[in-house]
Amino acid sequence: MxxxxxxxxxxxxxxxxxxxxxxxxxxxxxxxxxxxxxxxxxxxxxxxxxxxxxxxxxxxxxxxxxxxxxxxxxxxxxxxxxxxxxxxxxxxxxxxxxxxxxxxxxxxxxxxxxxxxxxxxxxxxxxxxxxxxxxxxxxxxxxxxxxxxxxxxxxxxxxxxxxxxxxxxxxxxxxxxxxxxxxxxxxxxxxxxxxxxxxxxxxxxxxxxxxxxxxEHPEPERAHEDFARAIRTTVAHGGQVLIPAFAVDRTEVVLQTIGEMQRDGRIPVVPIYVNSPMALNALRVYRDPAHRDELRPDLDVEELLGLPNVHETPDADSSRELMSLDGPAIIISSSGMATGGRVLHHLEEMLPDPQNTIILTGYQASGTRGRALEEGARELKLHGRYIPVNARIVRDAEFSxxxxxxxxxxxxxxxxxxxxxxxxxxxxxxxxxxxxxxxxxxxxxxxxxxxxxxxxxVEPRHATVHWHRRRVPPGSGQVS
Structure with missing residues (x-):
């Protein structure tokens, strides 16, 4: 055999x-x-x-x-x-x-x-x-x-x-x-x-x-202080905060953190828009009683989507209305590495304005728009056009x-x-x-x-592992 x-x-x-x-x-x-x-x-x-x-x-x-x-x-x-x-x-x-x-x-x-x-x-x-x-x-x-x-x-x-x-x-x-x-x-x-x-x-x-x-993940003296400071500063200047978030695991953590900061007075209470149908659906899965045994016992599940200033934007019309939003607000949209989805339209609208802030909340893979922003890109290609990056870019590694x-x-x-x-x-x-x-x-x-x-x-041997190294060039479509 x-x-x-x-x-x-x-x-x-x-x-x-x-x-x-x-x-x-x-x-x-x-x-x-x-x-x-x-x-x-x-x-x-x-x-x-x-x-x-x-x-x-x-x-x-x-x-x-x-x-x-x-x-x-x-x-x-x-x-x-x-x-x-x-x-x-x-x-x-x-x-x-x-x-x-x-x-x-x-x-x-x-x-x-x-x-x-x-x-x-x-x-x-x-x-x-x-x-x-x-x-x-x-x-x-x-x-x-x-x-x-x-x-x-x-x-x-x-x-x-x-x-x-x-x-x-x-x-x-x-x-x-x-x-x-x-x-x-x-x-x-x-x-x-x-x-x-x-x-x-x-x-x-x-x-x-x-x-x-x-x-190693950072251990700051005060949790998510860069995140809180970015929101305070942006709101004070009348700008808006965009948070590209991974829809199936990051949105609920971001909302939980924002809720805690609002209750503690660390950030002002402003409208929060969750502009990702996938994220909204994923939040409902997390809140489903069928999955309660996977969650921390001290977690208030209802708070994952229960903040009074959270607004859902489930359809295309409500999403488009956000493009003309006036005044301070926090917008959470996917994808987390800005590889696609509604967040691209928000980036196109918000990046040119220095009053706005983009907060990256997770790992940004090489070659993604998120990595480009993290590394200080001065322009970003979106929908076939180059958009100037004048908004402030903040990275909060604690969300990973x-x-x-x-x-x-x-x-x-x-x-x-x-x-x-x-x-x-x-x-x-x-x-x-x-x-x-x-x-x-x-x-x-x-x-x-x-x-x-x-x-x-992958069959055990007592002394050494017998390796067969055969390589296939990426994209060749063959395994020999």
Whole structure:
């Protein structure tokens, strides 16, 4: 029988596009099916032929519902995947929102590019449609935390709470001969909304994220003071605050923080507009009693959307009205890295005015508009035009719900038994390299930074791990 192998088809050499293919006997399991975001060289791979025939994949196992972990599913189904998508209840609920919205935006962006002539493609077609997203959702099957689930063919999976977003999990995939643990995105020790993460059972092989592998989250004397100061200053000057927020996990944390600051008198009470249908739908999922056991027991769930000065903008007409809004206000809109959605229209309107402030509340991947703003861009390309950046740009790193370097090391250190090999993924070059060095220095374990297209044997050996390194150039569409 051929040895079990793991192929890195995404989130290797970059932060996004998570896709890890396990070949276990005659069964093929894809762990995560994420979209590439950020740099163009990676984004274009969303359009390339998948390295294997999607019809040959038996199962997709999801760690959580972020776009860069589940957003490729409709394309996979469109191209022939007919198997089962396994996910926790929370992930399934949020993925429905994410995928429907993604299909809608794909169609709308294609129409907009066609009408305004800023795409080189004729005709301009979406990667997938809302109908494709709906078809993908019919493949979902829900699982419980901490329960062994048989996928068939001797493959067993177990989901353990990761504390990153609602439904997020680390997933252990095992057979009679081997086991591989995928961290997914790991949450911080103290999440402001969710219960703490749990420790999964160890495995001979571990695939760990490294998004913040080279940095620690700040511990300021007063929480979110940069955020509060930016709001106070902007309101005092009659400007408006725009907060690009990740719809499925950041909006509720931002609203919770604003509510606390208003009650404590740290910021003035001004109108707050949540201009993201996806964020509003995600907030309702968080408030659903069915998911209450995932939330912190001390959390007032009603406050996630219960502030008296919060206004919803669910439709296009109410969204357009915000473009002519007069006077101080806080606008929360997605996406969090300004890669698409309604936030782009707000940026186009607000960036030229120095009285306004844009507050970035999470990780900004390389090649995204959010990263460009974070790094001091003087202009930003939006809808085919360059817009001057005169507004103030503020970064509040405290909102991140990604584990930092020490969190990641603590998660690894707690694994029992310790792994033979750790594969480092989901990080930019410096972050992945830094985590690789910490693992060697502090734990003395064998680890490697994964490369796109690399294939490794994942069967335990007592002394050393037998590696087969085969590489595929990005975009080649082939795995050898």
């Amino acid at each position: 051929a040895p079990a192998t793991l192929t890195f088809l995404g989130a290797a050499g970059t932060v996004t596009g998570s896709k890890f293919l396990l070949t276990l006997g005659d069964r093929r399991v894809l762990v995560d099916a994420g979209m590439y975001q950020g740099e163009k060289r990676w984004r274009t791979m969303n359009w390339a032929d998948f390295p294997i025939n999607p019809a040959d994949i038996d199962d997709v196992v999801l760690t959580h519902a972020h776009m860069d972990h589940c957003g490729y599913l409709p394309k996979l189904v469109k191209d022939g995947f007919a198997g089962t998508v396994w996910a926790t209840e929370g992930t399934a609920a949020l993925a429905e929102i994410v995928l429907r919205d993604a299909g809608y935006l794909q169609e709308r962006d294609a129409e907009h590019a066609e009408q305004h002539g800023y795409s080189k493609h004729k005709p301009v077609l979406p990667l997938y449609t809302e109908e494709d997203a709906q078809r993908a959702l019919t493949h979902f099957r829900q699982v419980e935390y901490d329960t062994d689930v048989s996928l068939g063919g001797g493959v067993v999976c177990r989901w353990t709470r990761a504390g990153h977003i609602l439904g997020s999990a680390s997933v252990r995939v095992s057979t009679d001969h081997t086991a591989i643990l995928f961290s997914g995105d790991i949450g911080r020790h103290d999440h402001p909304v969710l219960r703490p993460r749990s420790t999964p059972q160890g495995a001979p092989f571990v695939v760990v994220e490294s998004t913040y592998g080279d940095r 719900v990604h584990a930092d370097s020490t969190d990641l090391m603590d998660w690894l250190r707690d694994l029992e038994p310790a792994p033979e090999t750790v594969f480092i993924v989901h990080g930019e070059e410096d972050a992945a390299a830094a985590l690789h060095e910490r693992i060697a220095q502090e734990l003395g374990w064998t680890s490697a930074v994964a490369r796109y297209g690399e294939v490794v044997v």
